[in-house]
Ligand SMILES: CC(C)(COP(=O)(O)OP(=O)(O)OC[C@H]1O[C@@H](n2cnc3c(N)ncnc32)[C@H](O)[C@@H]1OP(=O)(O)O)[C@@H](O)C(=O)NCCC(=O)NCCSC(=O)C[C@H](O)C(=O)O
């Protein structure tokens with residue numbers, strides 16, 4: 436497994452065919468960028484998009500943002516060429532769409548290796564079909580290169596013949612299955628997109644729901660939503676202060692040979708300390724990322 440514990444609060448899609456967006460990505464405060472060759476790119480623009488993405492990533496300038504390239508399904512006329520071109524361009528990860536089996540991930544990995552992908556290049560999987568949901572555990576355990584699952588709720592709603600509702604009840608089972616699979620295999624997982632760019636309230640509610648469900652962050656389609664996602668998925672100042680307080684209190688109790696301690700009326704055990712340590716560590720990584728991108 437590659438390192439999964441990095442900030443992925445805001446994960447912005449940008450069409451690889453849109454040169455302006457690729458340029459703009461160098462200055463946006465998103466934690467990760469998905470440079471897209473799949474659904475955001477029309478068939479007759481696929482080759483241009485591939486060239487533009489490879490050139491933009493090779494040219495650099497994206498700071499410490501995670502650079503992910505979404506390739507086309509390997510069964511399409513473009514998928515295999517996408518991987519050959521992208522594998523050694525300097526991107527951090529390749530994102531495979533509509534993943535439904537371990538075999539699909541392993542086919543990608545073999546192609547990446549044959550195309551000169553460095554060992555640290557990760558694989559991410561789009562989880563967006565009914566079969567993918569039913570095989571989430573198999574997919575999540577399919578490769579040591581796998582770092583993150585990415586929910587594709589638009590394709591999922593279409594294939595389920597369901598509806599986009601504010602409470603997202605029609606997709607909750609699917610979200611839960613993928614979160615279970617990701618965490619069981621030590622992977623990161625980010626939530627699907629909110630399609631209505633004028634619905635700030637609905638977007639904020641879906642961020643809160645995503646965070647409460649356990650997602651690390653949210654995929655986005657427009658830069659104007661980055662700040663809200665960054666805030667929603669970052670530990671609050673209050674959470675950080677509380678975490679530091681219980682880490683210190685538990686450490687003092689441990690020095691006296693005690694396994695538990697009560698802080699402000701709440702029982703604190705080792706499991707709470709582990710969560711607190713993860714939260715404080717993530718807060719530090721968010722600060723480091725911001726500092727690195729400001730350089
Ligand atoms: C939705 C958009 C087509 C809107 O674009 P536009 O009309 O250009 O928006 P604005 O005029 O408001 O843009 C303002 C400036 O921001 C830049 N911009 C806009 N979007 C992006 C972006 N995604 N990345 C980078 N920069 C962006 C514009 O260039 C303007 O800049 P400036 O020139 O300085 O004024 C557009 O937002 C867009 O294309 N979004 C991405 C759509 C996309 O990628 N869709 C596919 C992914 S979603 C998906 O497939 C999920 C999954 O598979 C599933 O099934 O659920």
Ligand SMILES: [Mg+2]
Nearest residue numbers: 474563587590
């Ligand atoms: Mg999709």
